[in-house]
Amino acid sequence: MGRGQEVRGGGGHVLVSSLGQYAGFLPALVLYGVFFAAPLGLIVAYSFWKVVDYNVVHDWTLDNYHYFFSVSTYVSTFWATIWVSLVATAVTIAVAFPFAYWLARYVPKRLQRLLLLLVILPFWTSYLLRVYSWLNILGEQGAINRFLQWTHVTDRPVSFFLYDRPAVVLVLVYLYFPFAALTLYASLERFDWDQFKAARDLGATSATAIRKILLPQVRPGIVTSVIFVFIPILGEYLAPQLVGGTKGVMIGNLVVNFFSGAQYTRGAAAALLIAALIVILLVLFRRSLEVKDAYGA
């Protein structure tokens, strides 16, 4: 793709053609049209098609959804996914908020960037390895158990932590903490602490000042971080797979199982349920997101 064209367009010069201005989008348009938008559309279509003799037939039907909601384990997995995502998101924000508050308020400006960089660093390492590293700790042969046996606290492995939902939540919090810390810090960093002081001078307690002055102003940041954490967790596959076992299954695992069993249409329907949850979430929070503009953020 000739990049000269965009430059010509952008430079606002004689050679400008109104089309040349957009030429730089062309490769991206092809990449995202053919390999992102079209396949997602295809998944939508698949979820309403059916399989006859191992072939996908373009007959429109709700069968795949009926099937999903007729199997009780799938339905309970559906609710469990929402539940786990809610809990993991809440815990992530609860851990990240005091941290971001501390970073924005008490740490000297020059150190803030470095400390923030340290938090984001794990994000740039392998996602698989971040989950795997917990297997090293939680598993029956993992660090906790080995350590307990080594120090003779117990003589038998405790399988208390692994292969259940608490382990999944723990690892999810670990995976998505950087997202939350980053977005929360970004909004806390813009906050004018003099307003906080003014509220204190006028007799408000710290708690009141936080509730009435700070929280309303950083609410858009909280909403953004909720979205950034909740959305990827809804489609999580690896964490429940590796540390959740059979008790920690989420929709993502069902989707993978359907696809590896070549049940494409059913898998597509399950995947679309994830997408539907994401859309619902975005619609729910649309109002709060718009508040962002009101604050000029």
Place this chain on the structure above:
Amino acid sequence: MAREAEIVSPRAGLVRGLLAGWAGLVYLFLFAPIALLVAFSFNANKYGTFPFTGWTTDWYAQVLHNYQIKDALYTSLKVAALVTLISTAVGTAAAFPLVRSRLPFRTGIRVGMTLPIMIPGLLIGISLLVLFTGTFHLQLSPETAVIGQSVYTTPFVLLIVAARLQGFDVALERAAADLGANTFNRLRYVVLPLIAPAVFAGALFAFTLSLDEFIITLFLIGGHNTLPIYIYTQVKFGITPEVNALASLLLAASLILIALAFAVPAAVRRLRRVTA
């Protein structure tokens, strides 16, 4: 800053201390698993876990002599190189109109372009799987994985280069044009040198993300292995010290690449300031 002016009551001091302690725990939480992983990779214990029975580099030697790992490394590097090429070209090209043209839905396009980062990789993976096998009847291969990864990495390049272009003074380019530079020369001597550090950083990010990418690759690579896929197949059979060693190497590679991506543009800026 408000900090200095604040009156520090004992209670405020306590809150501050508690918050600092909390932050300390957060860093422990973030880095302990990774630190343990690396520690175990040097542990002589053949179960790859506690207790520490001695220091060894045997597991690293095993990694270097494992032909499956060599294969996976080769595939990983090939895929990452192609992904870097595609996403750097596509992302950089798209950054220009995104920043400069007067598009009616620029914010909308910007949000749309970041969608592949936001939505679960699982959805990208399965939807491309359906497209490639169901519609195009293609054989899955490292090349199909390249396309899937590029969908995910390109927005990162786009955002990084767009951020640099935003701070770019268009007057410089106009001046070059007024002095008679044609489009090619303006691009070659004015625009590219100025955005080169950002393009380079974007390329490094894309390379690192590709090297570490797991879920999209899992669906699209077919019978081949990249390093993360190889590790995944091994993990199913339990933890081994060899995988710990391989994981440590992969971690080190990511960290070095990311350090470069952050350090190089900063260094170039400093150098320019000195020479200017």
